[in-house]
Amino acid sequence: MNKVLERFSLNGKRALVTGSTQGIGLAIAKGLAESGASVILNGRSAEKLSTAIHQLTAEGHSVEGAAFDVTDPTSVKAAIASLNEGGKPIDILINNAGIHRRAPLLEMTLADWQAVIDTNLTSAFLVSQAVAPGMIERNQGKIVNVCSLMSDLARPTIANYSAAKGGLRMLTRSMCAEWAKCNLQINGLAPGYIETEMTKILVQDEKFDSWIRGRTPSGRWGSVEDLVGAAIFLSSPAANYVNGHLLVVDGGLSVVV
Ligand code: GCO
Secondary structure, eight states: OOHHHHHTOOTTOEEEETTOSSHHHHHHHHHHHHTTOEEEEEOSOHHHHHHHHHHHHHTTOOEEEEOOOTTOHHHHHHHHHHHHHTTOOOSEEEEOOOOOOOOOGGGOOHHHHHHHHIIIIIHHHHHHHHHHHHHHHTTOEEEEEEOOGGGTOOOTTOHHHHHHHHHHHHHHHHHHHHHGGGTEEEEEEEEOSBOSGGGHHHHTOHHHHHHHHHHSTTOSOBOTHHHHHHHHHHHSGGGTTOOSOEEEESTTGGGOO
């Protein structure tokens, strides 16, 4: 393999992608598989997981599934222990699981606040805390936390989401502070406005759609495909000296007024 390709090769690595039965998570999982990784998909729905596994397997990739709830400490510990005991240690962890529960702050229920914090932030703490010991023991590992444009910017009705993604940015830096010395590289990937199930309601809102297209220098919504290269880079040897970084993939939205 030539030197350039080697830098971005994930051959011989095993990657766990949380929340990867659809959308950004599935696209990243597919990209990591195309770069040579064995991929473990995750989701709570066994049916969606099975469909996603069949899709990637049909494309010739090494894929399996781990159905566990990333917000449940017992479920997370059991799932990661089972992978380790099964001789399937995780080399690359993509903390992607995320939900949205939009509401004005004054109307936001505690349940909607807690669900978003649990899924979008606490899950990364739980899964990383379960996976990191093995990486530390092997003195190598990659963790990519899927943050967001909203790790730094806010807009009305998404306080829970922005708080979680802002926290995830600082959790990324904290992981770097504690684990970089063990040759773990922990970085954030920050999507901008990407067309997914989660943003469908915004894409279909003519006013919002037009605002995004005007507000984004690239003049368009992102696609899940736009995120794959950045995820591969952060998961690869090419990023062995990148740590605690937040790689923004937003078409330029966050740097212009
Ligand atoms: C919203 C959007 C954003 C995007 C994304 C941007 O309601 O403003 O859903 O939260 O999903 O997170 O990075």
